[in-house]
Amino acid sequence: MVTLAQLRDAGFNALDAAAREWSALATDLDGAGTRAASGIAAPLLASGWTGADADAGYRTLDRQDNELRLAAQEACGVAPLVETAATELRAAQGVLLALLADVSRYGLTVVDDGRVTAPSGAEATEQMRAAELTTAISDVLVRAAEADTLVGDAVGRLAPDAVRDGMDRWADAAADGRMVATLASIDAGQIPQGSPEAVRAWWSGLAEGERQRFMVAYPQILGGLDGLPAVVRDRANRVVLGATEDALRKELAAERAKLEAVTGRTRGSGVRFIVRIDELTARLDAVKDLRSRLDFAPDGPGTAVSYLLGFSTQGDGKAVVAVGDPDRARNTAVFVPGMGVGFEDVRDQVDRARDLWTAARGFGGPDTSTITWIGYDTPDSLTHALNPDHAKDAAPHLGAFVDGLRATHDPAAGEHVTVIGHSYGSLVVGEAARTPGRLPADDIVAVGSPGMHANDAAQLGVGREHVWVARAEDDMVPVVGGMAYTAPVVGVTPTDREFGANRFTTEGANGHSEYWSTKHPDSLDNQAAIITGRYDRVRLMWGTPPPARE
Structure with a gap:
């Protein structure tokens, strides 16, 4: 219980200072995690350090990174609670001081327990006033005590040793x-x-x-x-x-x-x-796969630190993962997958982005970020894929995401953004790009494209020379899609010469899914050359590439 004297005489500078200290601690913890990722993990990953010692070292970094993130998150909650306590107690103190002023003004007396008494022989009105002030002072002391207890208990919940049995710390x-x-x-x-x-x-x-x-x-x-x-x-x-x-x-x-x-x-x-257990198991496995792709432990030499830029398990689930920091990268590529790709496929999709990032290093692009954008509900079947509504719904979200990359990019670093669409994903890219200003990309790449709702590369807003397309041997999706997604009527497909784009080679790739094969890297290397601006290194079947970027 807060006493009258405690509330009357309280100074709150110490609470203000405590809030500032906790805020500073949260900043330091967050900064320590960032420095560990960029200053320790990133150089180690880039060095290609592997082996048993490397695996143990990366696991240690992962554990420490998790602890720092958790501590920073919990520490962030302390300062607002302390500030709330200070605000509530200041307000209660103000009310109390006003009541004490009334006690003095009416010639009444207040004792330490908060009771107000009238002089001996006082009239009934004075006795009533004393009773009313006693009640008011009691109420404000109760209010102060409740605020003190409530906030104090809440701060206690944020302590690591307050985690309840059976509940994981992140929950x-x-x-x-x-x-x-x-x-x-x-x-x-x-x-x-x-x-x-x-x-x-x-x-x-x-x-x-x-x-x-x-x-x-x-x-x-x-x-x-x-x-x-x-x-x-x-x-x-x-x-x-x-x-x-x-x-x-x-x-x-x-x-x-x-x-x-x-x-x-x-x-x-x-x-x-059983059905629900199977659903939950698949979703949990996907979440664990995603988390593993964010860990420092590399799948091979030259892996970058990853950033989770979007996550949701609603509907089919969404995940946006960047390999390398897009805010400081000179070259950024956004990869949009196609039909049948859902949250459960995040592992394979992020691995493609990692392979593309690694290939970019071979073209002098260490300051590159490759992003997997599973940011829309992809069609589940060919029947659904024949409906363009998924692409139309996704297009503004893709445009806003790329806009966001531009908005947060470090102006001191060069900036070159490539958007890559695979299969139905290229239709999403086309829908976004056909609206002026909706997709602020420098280059557009479409591979295995069924169509982009355009019959001329010039309609995509980046200039024909900055539109790049490819079709692997035996990939029938462009053939089938050409009957549905060319515009305004059935006609020219993106990989037709008449479309006016640069068509690059895909030597060794077969079917619809080998555009990022590391065993047959022709297509992979061509895309890496595009996203790093090494247009002179792109192997073309036809087209007129722009001059290579410096």
Whole structure:
């Protein structure tokens, strides 16, 4: 219980200082994680260090990175809570001082326990006034005590040793963030949902403490916000990723317990649980695969640090992963996959981006970022793929994402953005590019394309010389798609000479999925040359490439 004397005489400078110290600690922890990734892991990965010692070293870095991220997230919640306590107690103190002034003005007396008394022989009105002031002082002391206890307990929940049994720490961190948002009245409505430039301006205008408040309270919103720096989105999405994995594990355990409880009772009674268990297992495996692709441990020499720029398990699931920091890369490639690619395929799609990043190093592009953009619900079947609605719905989201890359890019670094569409993904790219200003790319690449709703490369907004297409031997998707996705009527396909694009070679690749083969790297190397601006190194079947970039 807060006493009258404690509240009356309290000074809150210590609370203000504590909030500042916690905010500074959160910044330091976050910075330590960033420095570990860029200053330690990145050089080691780029060096190609491998072997048993390397594996052990990378595992240690992963554990420490996870601990730093978790500590930074929890520390972000302390300052808003301390600030809330200071605000509540200051308000209570103000009310108390006003009440004490009334006690003095009316010639009454207050004792240490908060009771107000009138002089002996006082009239009934004075006795009543004393009783009213006693009640008011009691109420304000209760209010102060409740604020002190509530916030104190909440801060205690953020301590590492306060994690409850059976609850993983990331799930606890996410729950703590929701608690902080409620207690500290952090309003999600202040987060802009407009253009990436507006988002960038909003974030740039926030003080560090304000940024921390939104990070701890709303990581699920920040993670998908085009216009925020890559490191911010990555940090937010990893919180959501960890909490999601924990939730999937718990739901899977619960469904298995239900199945065990009904097994043998009636024939077929457990079918619905088996179906759900299979769904959850596949989703959990995909989440674990995604997390493994974010770890420092390399799949081979020359692997870069990765950034999770988007994550959701709603619907078919979405994931956006960058290999290399797009905010500081001179060359950035955004890869848009096609039909049948869902969240469960994130491992293979990110591996393609890694192979493309590695190939770019061979063309003098170490400062390159390659991004897998599974940012839309891809068609599940050929029947669905014949419907362009998926592409039309996805196009503005792709455009906003590329706009966001432009908005957050370091102006001191050169900037060259290539957007690559595979299969139905090239239709998404075409839909975005055909609207002026919607897709701010420098080069567009379409491989295995069924069509782009265009019959001339000039319609894609980057100039014919900056449109690149390819079709591997025996890839029938362009043939079938040519009957549906050329524009305005059935006619010229992207790999036809009449389309006016540069068609590059795909020697050794067969079918629809070998455009990033490392065994037959002709197509892979051609794409790497394009994204690094080494147009003179692209092997063409026909076309007129632009001059190579310096």
